[in-house]
Amino acid sequence: MNDMRIVERAVETRNIKISARGVQVHYGDKHALRDVDVDILDNTVTAFIGPSGCGKSTFLRCLNRMNDTVAVAKVSGTILLDGEDIYDRRVDPVQLRAKVGMVFQKPNPFPKSIYDNVAYGPRIHGLTRNKAELDEVVEASLRKAALWNEVKDRLQEGGTGLSGGQQQRLCIARAIATSPEVLLMDEPCSALDPIATAQVEELIDELRASFSVVIVTHSMQQAARVSQRTAFFHLGNLVEYGETGAIFTKPSDPRTESYITGRIG
Amino acid sequence: MPDIRAGDFLMSVFILILALLVIGLAGFVLCRARAVASVQGNVRQLHSLPGYHGWHGFIMGVLPGLAVLVLWVIAQPMVIERNLSNYFPTAQFEDAAQRTLLMADVRRVAAGLDTAVARGAMNAEESVTLSTDTGSVRDRLASVGVALGAEVTPQVLEAAQAYRAQAATGALWRTVLTLAVAGVAFLWALRLTQGEFRARNRVETVILGLLMLASTIAILTTIGIVLSMLSETIRFASMYPIADFFFGLTWSPNFQGNSELGLLPLLWGTLYISLVAMIVAVPIGLFTAIYLAEYASARVRSVVKPLIEIIAGIPTVVFGLFALVTVGPLIRDWLAVPSGLGSSGSSVMTAGLVIGILNIPFISSLADDIINAVPQSLRDGSYGMGATRSETVRQVILPAALPGIVGAVLLAASRAIGETMIVTMGAGAAARLDLNPFEAMTTITVKIVSQLTGDTEFNSPETLVAFALGMTLFVITLGLNVFALYIVRKYREQYE
Structure with a gap:
């Protein structure tokens, strides 16, 4: 862990990309998330940490309205993306999700070729005009996901035949192929071995140059390694949010300290 | 000689099985108690739980006895039949068909004598000494309500009397042997039972055997069906040129001879009707499944899915009625006649449509399960x-x-392809090679039924062709199923 490096980065000032105010989520009778206020900055990696069931994934899924697909979920409060309310009735969740991409806990490549997996987003959103352009997007995305050299000779083979780490990088390539503005990652390394994890973490750091990245993680080391800002959730509440170095070295809330030192979780 | 009547056969077997169950029950109770007693009530010292010792006692009390009983019941008629051969001329007994007839006569007379004794029209002594010299046996038996087709010949009467005697002896030995085996096994189980005895492993082995037996029965039945069809098909092939059967373009069976038994018109009708059915069933069934699996809310699903599956519970003969009185006339009056394509109430279209409807819930239900199995991720x-x-x-x-x-x-x-009732009632019975879907056609299944119904003997190509047709049908559907399995295996995605 290089805390000095993190502090150094945090000095730069950035724009607010997503601004959430008073976000509440109910799953049926269960109050899963209470009154969350968070500002997520552009070109920053923001980590959500906290014990299981604390609401961090729930909040992540609010940011691209994935909770819409869960029938019993009810979201209230406001979430602004570039100043626009994403829960406004005029916003189509389908278009929103093209701007706010998502990578899931378990690698979930579609049962298609590697090429078709990456081309999926550009195709459904009509982002390219011809095959040559699509080829370019696919190659660029795979390069950004640090997968190009491994798969360039077998683009037409099935995506499910790759190793776990390659599959997850394929899913990242798929998510960035639509050139989103925000990339949400829900525990992207939890199903990967340490080497693949290191590759994905390196990638996340590079992706920061182009997107705002939000990552949910169970590993505090990972949060410290990859993020500039960290939010700590506990029992559906946002306990503390701030600069990563500060959260890990001098947390202001006793609950944060307990979690970081391993006493709750 | 004890007089156990053949009519009581089932009854005595039933009582014997009851006796075995009683022994088994005693085995359960005694072995369990003995196992517990052998460790002075400290159950933790037993290798197996007391219940397993109990079940071991039960199995030992029932299974060996039951095995003897089953073997005896299978073997006894064969042995008796062989013993009776010296009552009849050898030539008569060599021929399988004649022998079957003779034995049926013998059994019938023996059963008649039993009834007569039971009704008191004859005493036991008389039933054994009765002979054809002292008057008509047929009349005597008719007076107690046993009707015989022809006068009883002396040989048959003697054979029947021998049959009764041997059956009675057999029944006695059967009872004695079964009970003896059960008793020995029961005592053995009791002797084995003590703390260290591995009753659990034995019970598990018996359960394994039971499960294997169950699966074997299904497989053996399939093999049996195929073999029986195969032998008749080979007989058919020896009477009728098989190339004419496979490539003949005309189907006109004629029981006086000169039949033309060409498969192709029937095969064409079968495939054409099935094609129409699949054109109806696949899109509707698939769309239903997609709606139910991906779009419908849990409440809608819980109502709609059972409603669709009701269709699967309707007997196909009712679908046939629907085709006959509703769909057929509708298609004729609104499609066939206006377009000038035909005037038949029964048509390929009618049968195909109704079979398609029948298959909708089948496809939708299976596809729904498959779509639900696609991971949420x-x-x-x-x-x-x-x-x-x-x-x-x-x-x-x-x-x-x-x-x-x-x-x-x-x-x-x-x-x-295998559907029968709907095509019988909806497609007609005319074997025809035609492209017009509004014409009546017929299928392999319909012709199998029509060749075998009525008073027929299985010795002419006109009846035996049914087995060849059945075999063809079996091969087609088997091929389809194998192909389906191949597709499923080859292209299945592996999900964790």
Whole structure:
């Protein structure tokens, strides 16, 4: 862990990309998330940490309205993306999700070729005009996901035949192929071995140059390694949010300290 | 000699089985108690739980006895039949068909004598000494309500009397041997029972055997069906040129001879009707499944799914009625006659449509399960990319579910090919090679039924052709099923 490096980065000032105010989520009778206020900055990696069931994934899924697909979920409060309310009735969740991409806990490549997996987003959103352009997007995305050299000779083979780490990088390539503005990652390394994890973490750091990245993680080391800002959730509440170095070295809330030192979780 | 009547056969076997169960029950109780007593009530010192010792006692009390009983019941008629051979001329007994007839006579007379004794019209002594010299046996038996087709010959009467005697002796030995084996096994189980005895492992072995037996029965039955059809088909092939059967373009059976038994018109009718059925069933069934699995809310699903599956519970003969009185006339009056394509109430269209409807719940139910088995993570991935529901269904879920869906469609196709009642009532009985779907045609299944119904003997090509048709049908559906399995295996995606 290089805390000095993190502090150094945090000095730069950035724009607010997503601004959430008073976000509440109910799953049926269960109050899963209470009154969350968070500002997520552009070109920053923001980590959500906290014990299981604390609401961090729930909040992540609010940011691209994935909770819409869960029938019993009810979201209230406001979430602004570039100043626009994403829960406004005029916003189509389908278009929103093209701007706010998502990578899931378990690698979930579609049962298609590697090429078709990456081309999926550009195709459904009509982002390219011809095959040559699509080829370019696919190659660029795979390069950004640090997968190009491994798969360039077998683009037409099935995506499910790759190793776990390659599959997850394929899913990242798929998510960035639509050139989103925000990339949400829900525990992207939890199903990967340490080497693949290191590759994905390196990638996340590079992706920061182009997107705002939000990552949910169970590993505090990972949060410290990859993020500039960290939010700590506990029992559906946002306990503390701030600069990563500060959260890990001098947390202001006793609950944060307990979690970081391993006493709750 | 004890007089156990043949009519009591089932009764005595039933009582014997009851006796075995009683021994088994005693075995359960005693072995369990003995196991517990052998460790002075400290059950933890037993290798197996007391219940397992009990079940071991039960199994030992019942199974060996039951095995003896079953073997005896199978063997006894064969032995008696062989013993009776010296009552009849050898030539008569060599011929399988004649022998079957003779033995049927013998059994009938023996049963008649039993009834007569039971009604008191004859005493036991008389039933043994009765002979054809002292008057008509047929009349005597008729007076107690046993009707015989012809006068009883002396040989048959003697054989029947011998049959009764041997059956009675057999029944006695059967009872004695069964009970003896059961008793020995029971005592042995009791002796084995003590703390260290591994009753649990033995019970598990018996359970394994039971399960294997169950699965073997299904397999053996299938093999038996195929073999019986095969032997008749070979007989057919020896009477009728097999090339004419496979490639003949005319189907006109004629019981006086000169039949033309060409398969092709029937095969064409079968495939044509099945094709229409699949054109109806596949899209509707698949769309239903997609709606239920991907779009419908839990409440709608819980109502709609059972309603659709009701169709599967309607007997096919009722569907046949529906085809006959509703769909057939409708298609004739609104499609066939106006377009000038035909005037027949029964047609390929009618039968195909109704079979299609019958197959909708089959396809929708199977496809629904298959679509539900596609992991949620794939849906999330697609929605997370900003795909709409129908894009997700078309581009992610259907490709993932495709092997299973193809399998379901092929299974439905083999059901359509084998369907009988609906085609009988909806498609007519005219064997015809025609492209017009509004004409009456017929299928292999219909012709199998019509060749075998009525007073027929299995010795002419006109009746035996039914087995050749059945064999053809079996091979077609078997091929479809194998192909379906192959597709499913080859293209199945492996999900964790």
